[in-house]
Amino acid sequence: MQDYRALKLLDRFEKVFSSFGVDYKIMRRLLQVKLTMDGRRVPTIFSENKKNKNKEDSNQFIKSLWIYVLFGLFMIPFLFIGNNLLFQMSFFYGIFTFFIMTTMISDFSSVLLDIRDRNILFPKPVDRKTMSTAKMVHVLIYLSFLTIAFVGIPLIVVLAKKGILFFLISVVNIILIDLLIVVLTALIYIFILRFFDGEKLKDIINYVQIGLSLMIMVGYQLLIRSFEFIDLTISLEPRWWQIFIFPMWYGANTEMILNGEFQLFYVIFTVLGILVPFLSIWTFMRLNSTFEQSLQKLAYHGNAKKRKRSKMGQALLRIICRSHEERAFFRFASSTMKNERDFKLKVYPSLGFSIVIPFIFIMNSYDTDLNHLSASKSYLTIYFSLIIIPTIMVLLKYSGKYKGAWIFRVVPINHLKPMFSGTIKAFILKLYLPVYLFLSALFIVLFGVSIVPDLVVVFLNACIYAVICFMILKKSIPFSESFVEYNQKSNGGVLFGLMLFVALFAGLHFASTFVSYGIYLYLIIAIIFLGVIWKVAFNITWEKILS
Incomplete structure (x- = not known):
């Protein structure tokens, strides 16, 4: 095994470790093995590239x-x-x-x-x-x-x-x-x-x-x-x-x-x-x-709790997801997002940020003087909660249990539309909607009940935004790739470009407030546009996924 420079530098502190009761020679050997294994951990994106076979000992963290x-x-x-x-x-x-x-x-x-x-x-x-x-x-x-x-x-x-x-x-x-x-x-x-x-x-x-x-x-x-x-x-x-x-x-x-x-x-x-x-x-x-x-x-893994499905929940699911296939993928995506800890660790902090960020901008604008807040249009800062959507849309393709994705090739799926639409609906309803409802309740307390139509428009724009992100981002089977690969990919440019759509939605919303009943006209347009874009966005074939 390679004798790393970091270990040679660490040798100078051998007496310090020994004074704490640490067996330095064994610790050094453990570190040598760990560093060697780190260098051999090759991302999936490299494993299929023959040109990179000779680079498997290079540490991808250092390259990033x-x-x-x-x-x-x-x-x-x-x-x-x-x-x-x-x-x-x-x-x-x-x-x-x-x-x-x-x-x-x-x-x-x-x-x-x-x-x-x-x-x-x-x-x-x-x-x-x-x-x-x-x-x-x-x-x-x-x-x-x-x-x-x-x-x-x-x-x-x-x-x-x-x-x-x-x-x-x-x-x-x-x-x-x-x-x-x-x-x-x-x-x-x-x-x-x-x-x-x-x-x-x-x-x-x-x-x-x-x-x-x-x-x-x-x-x-x-x-x-x-x-x-x-x-x-x-x-x-x-x-x-x-x-x-x-x-x-x-x-x-x-x-x-x-x-x-x-x-x-x-x-x-x-x-x-x-x-x-x-x-x-x-x-x-x-x-x-x-x-x-x-x-x-x-x-210790313990015993998983089995929860019975409520009749009301089943009835709502039939309304939200029309086909059996879409309901199956909705349940699968919901269960994965709820139970997989690697996924939650990547996604849940972003959801927390979406709650904090709008209030940070409000406080920075008004400092401690909130007397004129209810009469302002600062409720539009709720659009900052949308900026986490592209990141989560990217993460929907990754999983700690990605090796089980072979099942998608075996199951007789005639159309991929239910797979993607069910997953996106699960994300919106199970992850984003609870956070948005909590944020909306706080905004209603601050700005009054009169902003309810605006909040509905923002949620519709969030749904449209999620679909636009899906259309622009590279397509992949949900939860079918390793998080190791995610860590090696740079999506910064694409994500930044997608965030410009948030500014567009907020700008249109702001403009509608200057027109009599403009918010209601915007609401109707948003509903129609969401229906149209939802029908055309998920017509994906296997050829497009594999390309």
Whole structure:
């Protein structure tokens, strides 16, 4: 096996690991195997390409880091906004935390919670603390690659423009943030594993991951609102809740060291920024053997609950889906979206964002003055809930159980239309509609009952938008491809283009409000257009799928 550079660098910290009771030689061997297996994990899209057979040892994660380099370039201007270092660096570290934390939740949580190697390692003389530490270091190695790609160029700019001291402080702060994110995530999982088990445990972990994603977005907004902008001057009035926004800890230590701000506020935040990561590491090292023992609970699958179908639900399903085939695919898609955890982990955070984003724009527009909100047209910000539709439409073709898709070739399906229409209806009614109804209820409280026709129009536009996304995106059998392939594909350009349709719908809706009874005319047009586009969109043949 290859002796990786990351492992040679890790050798310098052998005494540190040994002092915590970790068998370093075994941990190093485990990491070597893990890194080797990572390089051999070839996406499906490459496995069918003969030209790529000789590249199976190349790590596809490393190849995908260019997109983070691009994101990092957009962070450079934030390093030079105004003259307030606390604001500049808190904002910089806040963006960094957002990207690293979301990547940690979506891509690396599965590594921390992986139990597939237990059958091989448990009969061997391998300490559980060593196994758990190997997992943690495995994640940190990849996060270090991700971090270098993301902030490498901005740090070079910092070194050139602001000097060596600023550069060193930034490097130390970024390392501390990485450690804090990984260890805190692991500690949260330890806490959950301690109190739950079986199928409930797996659901709880899913919901926690979704909740963490939403907390990141809310925390990012709290970070921005901690500062006041008056006549282009940035000021901060300390509040007790700011202590929970840890990117500000590292902005505070930069301000304190470089500008000599030794106020109590800056001192407390600086101490927290240093103490909490190391305290978290110490806590994890004390509990990681418990963590490995608790992971065994994930191996228990439990008994699936059988729910009886209600007569009312069956009657509604017959109205929504006219044919037997369409009803079958509706049930299949509904069951998959409800029960498959990989799918929920990818999709549910987006649904949560669709609730948060409209209110973020409302609050940014009106700040704390909501007196004139009901008389405004800010209810059109609900269109921001539509921007997650293209992403979910792409995800409808992926599944953790994609190998079972061979059944579609065996089943005598004469037409593919019921397959696609049933799946899209399941997505709209089972995933999007509950979120939209909740969002609509909140908007009615804020804007009054008079916006109900507008909300109906927005939902019709959402249905039209879902169909348009289906027509433009590459066709594939629902839930028939691996999420590994999804991670290697870049759909950013297509998704961005599809989001322009949201602006078009919102613009037409806004224009209709200037015409007497315009919203009702728009409602009729939307119903007719949805009926027409629904009839023509799903006439797909097997030849088009296989091309």
